[in-house]
Amino acid sequence: MSLQWEQVIVHSAAPKTLGQWWAEALGWVVVFDSDDEFEIRPTADQMPGLDFVRLAEAKQSKSRLHLDFRPDDQEAEVARLVAHGARRVDIGQGDQTSWVVLADPEGNEFCILGQNSTQ
Structure with missing residues (x-):
């Protein structure tokens, strides 16, 4: 199978x-x-x-599933996606610095991981 x-x-x-x-x-x-x-x-x-x-129906709360992406350059990729219409969001990630949480235009969260992120 x-x-x-x-x-x-x-x-x-x-x-x-x-x-x-x-x-x-x-x-x-x-x-x-x-x-x-x-x-x-x-x-x-x-x-x-x-x-x-x-x-x-509209999205009600934090997504139960989200996508993680690991770019070569986290800072540049976050800037590119924000310029493309994504926005930074807080889903309770705290002060960690190894990933950035963004949301697409409909509010679906996704993460841009840093090179040393273990998420």
Whole structure:
């Protein structure tokens, strides 16, 4: 028996808008686009991907699942993503300095890890 991780589903009020934001932020390609769903992947045939699916209800609290990214240059990547529309958020991480918590335009949290982060 074998399992292959295909995608992470992200519920969204505006799947195409949020999916396009993430596609540009990650440099990924669009593999599916409809009124209610927008899927992106690193390349057309590489998984896992992110699949943005319409959900009318608004986000209620801190996300139970979030993505972590480890760039070559944390400070530069945080600045690039903030300029792209992300915002810094406090989810109770305290004074630690090894990762930065950001949120996408719909408030979904994600972390930009430093080189020495153990998160």
